[in-house]
Amino acid sequence: MAGGKMRKEKPSRAGGSNHQYQGGISFHKSKGQHILKNPVLVDAIVQKSGIKSLDIILEIGPSTGNLTKKLLEAGKSVIAVELDPRMVLEVINKPFFYIPYPSLLNLQCHFYYPFLLTLIFDQVSSIYLLSLFTF
Numbered sequence: 001m002a003g004g005k006m007r008k009e010k011p012s013r014a015g016g017s018n019h020q021y022q023g024g025i026s027f028h029k030s031k032g033q034h035i036l037k038n039p040v041l042v043d044a045i046v047q048k049s050g051i052k053s054l055d056i057i058l059e060i061g062p063s064t065g066n067l068t069k070k071l072l073e074a075g076k077s078v079i080a081v082e083l084d085p086r087m088v089l090e091v092i093n094k095p096f097f098y099i100p101y102p103s104l105l106n107l108q109c110h111f112y113y114p115f116l117l118t119l120i121f122d123q124v125s126s127i128y129l130l131s132l133f134t135f
């Protein structure tokens with residue numbers, strides 16, 4: 001192109017425009033996947049949420065568990081519901097996490113009335129919110 005600017009293509013390291021590659025895992029934007037990496041931000045979220053030590057927390061979409069760890073420190077327990085099996089493995093392989101159920105993916109949360117903290121898009125969390133409040 002004479003005299004014009006060349007448009008640079010961004011290299012895709014994970015095989016598609018819908019992927020980011022961070023810390024060994026490819027993230028799917030279509031599933032709202034991005035992680036909280038700033039510990040100051042994570043602390044601020046937990047602090048502002050007003051969680052008490054006896055609260056049971058429902059976390060929808062823990063991803064790699066950065067927030068989950070802090071939620072466990074602040075509350076009594078965390079019920080984490082995650083769509084992506086790769087992320088489930090990330091969380092359950094962390095030493096802070098104890099699983100009292102055979103499968104997080106099949107977990108029914110109807111019997112809990114937890115403090116709700118949802119940090120993902122409305123279209124994702126609304127499925128769970130509806131199932132909780134129509135029970």
Ligand SMILES: C[S@@+](CC[C@H](N)C(=O)[O-])C[C@H]1O[C@@H](n2cnc3c(N)ncnc32)[C@H](O)[C@@H]1O
Nearest residue numbers: 034035036061062063066067081082083084124
């Ligand atoms: C923005 S990330 C969560 C970030 C995480 N809280 C952190 O501390 O880094 C959103 C997560 O929600 C999950 N997700 C998306 N749709 C979901 C659904 N329908 N049910 C459960 N989890 C879902 C994604 O796989 C992703 O791991």
